[in-house]
Amino acid sequence: MTRWSIGDLAKASGLTVRTLHHYDEIGLVVASERTPSGHRRYTPDDVRRLYQVRSLRQLGLSLEEVRSALSRSDSLRPIFEAQLASLTAQAQHVEALRSRLTALLDGHTPESLLSTLEMMSVHESYFTADQLGDLRSRAAALGPEAVEALKASWLELVARLRQHMADGTPPSDPRVVELARQWDELGAKFTGGDAAVQAAAQRSWEENKASISSRIGWPADDGLVEYVTRARAAR
Amino acid sequence: MTRWSIGDLAKASGLTVRTLHHYDEIGLVVASERTPSGHRRYTPDDVRRLYQVRSLRQLGLSLEEVRSALSRSDSLRPIFEAQLASLTAQAQHVEALRSRLTALLDGHTPESLLSTLEMMSVHESYFTADQLGDLRSRAAALGPEAVEALKASWLELVARLRQHMADGTPPSDPRVVELARQWDELGAKFTGGDAAVQAAAQRSWEENKASISSRIGWPADDGLVEYVTRARAAR
DNA sequence: GCTTGAACCTCACGCCACGGGAGGTCCTAC
DNA sequence: GTAGGACCTCCCGTGGCGTGAGGTTCAAGC
The missing domain is CATH 1.10.1660.10 (Multidrug-efflux Transporter Regulator; Chain: A; Domain 2)
Incomplete structure (x- = not known):
């Protein structure tokens, strides 16, 4: 018994x-x-x-x-503290995923979801995690509608630039130069005009410029980036 | 290339x-x-x-x-919604663990941690999750010091009752009857005098009484419980 | 005492998303 | 032509069990 x-x-x-x-x-x-x-x-x-x-x-x-x-039953406290720290990290991770998902669900039509995700993915190759965090909190401050509007403009801009590129329009063409100006303007809006964030983004860009073609893994995008760079230079 | x-x-x-x-x-x-x-x-x-x-x-x-x-790229939205629901559940789970751990760390000396955990574990065999939730929120309302004091009294009470049991003191002995009265009094304090919670605890106890010896998995405790029951009856 | 069905036993593979190593082939630069 | 790095396939390991397969043992009813 x-x-x-x-x-x-x-x-x-x-x-x-x-x-x-x-x-x-x-x-x-x-x-x-x-x-x-x-x-x-x-x-x-x-x-x-x-x-x-x-x-x-x-x-x-x-x-x-x-x-x-x-x-060793006397050392429970440090074990629990470590566990608490680990759980806190987990909670932060889960919260980050949740906020990403809610942002996506709030501001996107089904069709734009995948392309947005691709963009995000590429951006994460350009920027560091910290810089992305800055950008995200800025996006949160702007509110979903404004961000959605910016993203829509961005997609349209990229589409137009790609078309010009495919058509063989020279980067010095006034229309392309104007689009490049809009590109920079949009970039400024994404950074919220915050000089520090803008500088960080700029710095990241400058530092990685040389190795970008090997890091992005998406040749078509490299062409676009260079195209815009040349158009900017022609301004 | x-x-x-x-x-x-x-x-x-x-x-x-x-x-x-x-x-x-x-x-x-x-x-x-x-x-x-x-x-x-x-x-x-x-x-x-x-x-x-x-x-x-x-x-x-x-x-x-x-x-x-x-x-099927058109069905991203439902997938994302499901993922969001899953993440929300995860977040709640992690938060529950975190609050348990912080409660433990805030209110316990290293020595009492394990015995408290055992008690919690046994209690979770007696009570349903909802009832435990009630008890926990009540504990939170009382504040950590009060809860700690109650738990200390409880451990002391259990120790004394076990000793009487081991000594062969009959349950009808006035000292045991008094301890049983304190047991019930402490139980009332744990439930905060809230009649509903107290009734739920009582009901849970009554309903499970018959099968408790097979569910608790801790024979010594069964003996204690029956001992108190007999002492209560002798009052 | 016998039967039957539930409970028990020991392998042993499967899951998920890879890490890491063994042992061999291939490519590129000098 | 040779060194050494990049690449190949195959395969075992992780955590915490789930889920059988195939065989033995137990407890209750006849």
Whole structure:
């Protein structure tokens, strides 16, 4: 009566038999006794240990962390603090994903989602994470409608420039120069006119200019960038 | 020049060569061409697809979700909404863990952490999640010091009752009856005197009483519970 | 005492998204 | 022609179990 079969213990603890097998296999919660035929018999001490393991698991610790937590029970506090830090990081990560997704869902038609994503992806090759964070918070400050308007302008601008490029229009053509001016203007709006952010973006651009063709991985875009650069120079 | 080697593409995209191998293996991003000797050559279309995949992955989608998102590009919105719901659930889960951990860290000496965790674990066998939520928010309302004081009293009470039980003191003994009265009083304090919460706890207890010995998985505790029950009856 | 069905046992593969290494071939620059 | 880096395929490992397969043992009813 003071020994528990694996099935009864599973029901009592809310875990599965397989889980208890696993804990036994890895030596985390071992049944101290066996019947002559090999069936596991859990003692009250085993059961108590299982409950400790379950508690620690419910705090999100890994099995290895649980093991070390139970091996030196005086050092629970640092383990918990580390776990809390890890959870905080996770929470921030999840929140970042959530805000990205809500921004996308709020401001885009289904058709524009993929192209926007591609743009974002390419941008993340140009800019550092910090700089992107700046840009994003600026976008949040502008509000979804304004950002949506800016993005629409941007897509239109890129489409027109690509067409001129495909048509062989020289970069010095006044129409192209005007589009390049709009490109820079839009860029300024994206950075919110904030000189620091703008300078950071500019600096990132300058520093990476030489290696951009090997980093972007999207040749057509490189052509566009150079095209705009030449048009800007012709101004 | 319009074809990319796997190493160059890895550098450009920030992924590893092994990851690109993996995407190729599972048919997610396949190099459309190969050199005669078998080296992968990625075309601009492949590269664009890779960037789409990377974008969607950065939103937290699984590779399978990415695959289906790219196969029918018009249905991105429902996929994103599902992902947002999943992320919201994750965020709530992480937040719950965080609040548990901070509560533990704020209100406990290292020595009491494990026993408290065991208690929590056992309690979660007695009560439903909702009822525990009630108890927790009540605990939050009381403030950490009051809760700590209550828990300390509780541990002391349990220790004394166990000792009496081990000593063979009959449950009808006035000292045990008094301890049982304190037990009920403490229970009332845990529920904050809120009749509804108290009734819920009581109801949970009554309903599960018959099967508790098989559900708790901790025989010593069962003995204690019955001991208190008998003492309460003797009052 | 016998039967039957539930509970138990030990392998052992599968999941997900790759990491990492072994052992061999290929490409490019000097 | 040779060195060394980049590339190839194959395969095992991760965490925390789920899910069988195929065989043994237990407990209850006859």
